[in-house]
Amino acid sequence: MRLAIIAILAAAAVAAGCATTPEQQPPASVEERAAKPAAPAAVETKPIARVDLTSKPAPGNPLKDPNNILSRRSIYYDFDKFDIRDEFRSLIEAHAKYLRESPGAKMLIQGNADERGSREYNLGLGQRRADSVKRALTLLGAKENQIESVSLGEEKPVCAEHAEDCWAKNRRADMLYSGEY
């Protein structure tokens, strides 16, 4: 299995080399290699980045890793409320830490409201929710200029039924990073 992976990677690396710099390959070296059938030696001399899928999740963007709390982005609210419930405290802390440790990161917080009542007043309610998340993040060390809080009011519901189950899902603030909106 491992040998097979190395062989595939080697083939890929050679193919990539041929594709990108065909003229710079002297024809002589091809003949030389053909004369010396020591293929494993060629593998050892090429820098191969080893990818091991067996031990742990793919290293990558922690914001996208479903096992990382940072992949969670939504905070839900009670009716006509904008205070952050206890269950979302660890989520806010994790994002505050990420923003602290990544000064270049930018976040857009979109506040939302359920559909009942005036659209403009609901825009205000969504703003209040987005502002409450921003305040919590900055109190935990994120920089004010890293975060913009805006409201989508009742205009972008994730759930369209006219019932409390749905309204609860729509009373929400979403945290989005650059490139995600």
Added chain:
Amino acid sequence: MQALLTRLRAFLGAVLLLTTPLAGAQLSIEITGAGAPRMPIAVAPFPGEGALGAGITSIVRADLERSGLFRGLEVPPLSPAPTEASPVNYAEWRARLADALVLGSVAARPDGRYEVRFRLYDVVKQASLGGIAYTLSKEQVRATAHRIADFVYEKLTGEKGVFSTRIAYVVKRGNRFELQIADADGAGEEAALVSFEPIISPAWSPDGRKLAYVSFENKKPVVYVHSLLDGKRNVIANFRGSNSAPAWSPDGSRLAVTLSREGGSQLFLLNADGSSLRRLTSSAAIDTEPRFSGDGQWIYFTSDRGGSPQIYRMPAAGGEPQRVTFEGSYNVTPRLSPDGKTLAYITLNEGKFQVALLDLSNRQVQIITDSDRDESPSFAPNGRMILLATVIGGRGVLSAVSSDGRVKQRLSVTAGDVREPAWGPFTE
């Protein structure tokens, strides 16, 4: 004339049911509520109007009926067909129970256009109330019919008609949002803006040439001013945070808006080109939905500074807000009548969002709708009717109610959710 007016006003007492579907309009209007007895008026077919395609007299009659103040009489085929130039047989029209009569004619002109002439008569007093001649192309039939209806309405009621005005509203069809402009009767719908993101809060400039509105095309609310003739759009408020709730000053020079740039949702004033930003309110509350009074002296707005959303007003020059609504726990979306005497708003009444009217002189409150999800009331420029958004059968529709609550109409489009109506101003 005076006799007609007196009779018409006397009619506004009792109640009778009417249903008048208007065919052929994209946004069709149906009178659904109970109205006052209406003045019987005969609009005789204009000889020659067949050449115009659309029936000009049927549009005039539909306009007048939609106001809830008139009942169009059936006119049998007459030979010879009477015109504005014929001698009027008042006894015959009286026998047909007409109190008022419109006669006219259409003639083709050598330049390919048409001439429409008409005259309005008081059948009871046996007198002419005047008439007009219009030159028009076939494309102007609807506009001409609305002008004739406005003339008739004004002569018989003493108030300006609104049949030539336009309305704006937003239609959501699937994942598209369309900002539509239509005649006051819902016909001639034209999209001013189509977007995949929401559009809310359209507000007509006082000259009727522009609309301010909030668009979410940049993933957040931004205020635009959109020129209807050339489609040119200017960003008026795109500050950090949310930008919304545009309201024009009566002279069209300034806009009040709601911004969150300094935290919270607060009222600001800026010039109509977006310059000279000035903060109006300073509260920890949501202050939004500003509206200028007709004299430009006051700004009415929604605020929850007292714990629940209520309507307040403050001097447009800045100053201490005063609370305006006191009954109920949810009063939002203030809209002043054109004469400044009445405030329409949305109130939460026993679990239903309904349109309420507050008489600003005697503080009397009257709820004038019986629907339960009303939003965005908008006065006709003559103050007679209020256009609003509501939900019927799970679908957003527009509805109109007379400001005395007696006449109710429903406006529906064939597909999609309709919301955010705004009735445009009088224009020349």
